[in-house]
Amino acid sequence: MPAEILKVSLDHPEPHVLEYAASLIRRGEVVGIPTDTLYGLAADPFNLAAIERVFRIKGRVETKALPILIDSVASAEILARALPDAFHRLAKAFWPGGLTLIVEASDRLPLKVTGNTGRVALRRPNSGVVTKLLEKVQGPVTGTSANLSGFPPCSSAEQVAKQLGERLPLILDAGETGKTIASTIVDVRGDDWRIVREGAISEAEILRALA
Numbered sequence: 001m002p003a004e005i006l007k008v009s010l011d012h013p014e015p016h017v018l019e020y021a022a023s024l025i026r027r028g029e030v031v032g033i034p035t036d037t038l039y040g041l042a043a044d045p046f047n048l049a050a051i052e053r054v055f056r057i058k059g060r061v062e063t064k065a066l067p068i069l070i071d072s073v074a075s076a077e078i079l080a081r082a083l084p085d086a087f088h089r090l091a092k093a094f095w096p097g098g099l100t101l102i103v104e105a106s107d108r109l110p111l112k113v114t115g116n117t118g119r120v121a122l123r124r125p126n127s128g129v130v131t132k133l134l135e136k137v138q139g140p141v142t143g144t145s146a147n148l149s150g151f152p153p154c155s156s157a158e159q160v161a162k163q164l165g166e167r168l169p170l171i172l173d174a175g176e177t178g179k180t181i182a183s184t185i186v187d188v189r190g191d192d193w194r195i196v197r198e199g200a201i202s203e204a205e206i207l208r209a210l211a
Contacts, residue, residue, distance in 0.1 A: 003032065003168040005157055010034065010174045013129045015136075017172065022136035024170055030054055032146045032160045032171035036127040037098050037179045037200055039154045040069070041168075042141040045113045052112070054142055057167045060149045065115035067100055067183075068122055069143035071134045076122050079140065081106055086188045086210060093209035096126035098200025102187040113142070123183055129174060145182060146171075155179055 008017050021031050021042070028050040030043045041057065043050040045068050055062050070076055073091050077083060081104040090101060105113075105120035114120050123143060125131075134141065145153045146160045154160045157173035165171070185196040186206060193210070195203055 001166070003161060003165045003171045005161060005171045005173050008034070008129055008172045008174050011128055013132050013174075015132075018129070018133050018136045021170060021172055022133060025050075025137050025141060028053070029169050030057055032157065032164065032168050033133065033141075034127070034129055034157070034172060034174040034177055035069070035143065036096070036125045036130075036177070037181065037183050038177055039146040039157065039160050039171075040067075040143040041146045041164075042069070042133065042143065044137070045109060045140055045142050048110055048112055051110065051142070054144060057164060058144065058147070058149050060144070062112070063115050063117075065102075065117055065119060065121050066113050067143045068113070068120060068140045069130055069134065070122055070124050070140045071131055072124065075140060076101075076103075076124075079106055079109055079120055079122060080104060084188055084190050086191065086193050090186060090188070090206065090209055091124070094201055094205075095124040096131075097124075098126075098181075098183040099123065100183045100185045102185065102196065104189075119187075121185065129172065153182060 033042045100123040102121045155177045182199045184199040184201040
């Protein structure tokens with residue numbers, strides 16, 4: 001059965017649409033959502049069945065961690081162990097925005113959501129839809145890209161529907177995100193860090209923030 005597609009405003013998302021999406025997520029479903037970069041798959045990161053569903057929908061190997069979308073550094077402190085100084089400096093410089101930070105996961109998170117690595121990828125997107133959705137869910141959601149593994153990421157609900165429309169109950173349609181590049185991913189380990197993927201934020205910008 002094809003996914004239901006509901007229009008949502010990027011700047012002023014309709015509360016009833018977000019409440020409907022949140023109710024599905026709370027029940028363990030996976031929902032396609034727009035972010036400030038590309039479209040993502042939102043699920044409850046504490047629900048093992050939902051996490052397995054995300055891996056299955058994407059055809060993603062379970063050794064890859066699922067990024068998690070959060071609304072604040074305070075939320076990061078709950079989901080991660082002691083956060084190093086580099087994390088705080090990068091979060092201050094680029095959150096909310098297109099930066100994903102990988103840190104040591106706390107025991108609150110199921111090991112499965114970390115891809116059995118014990119490390120978690122966190123991002124605070126600059127998105128009214130995501131921010132309001134997190135309020136409705138009353139917690140974080142996964143934010144892995146809404147595409148089949150190995151296929152191009154999606155910048156519109158139409159593209160998500162073409163790749164995953166038979167695998168999702170709902171896609172929130174905010175039109176084109178206007179982005180073709182995913183977030184930059186930085187792995188932070190104490191005083192050490194490395195760029196895993198350069199995307200929306202350049203290496204030069206990362207270096208300046210940590211100088």
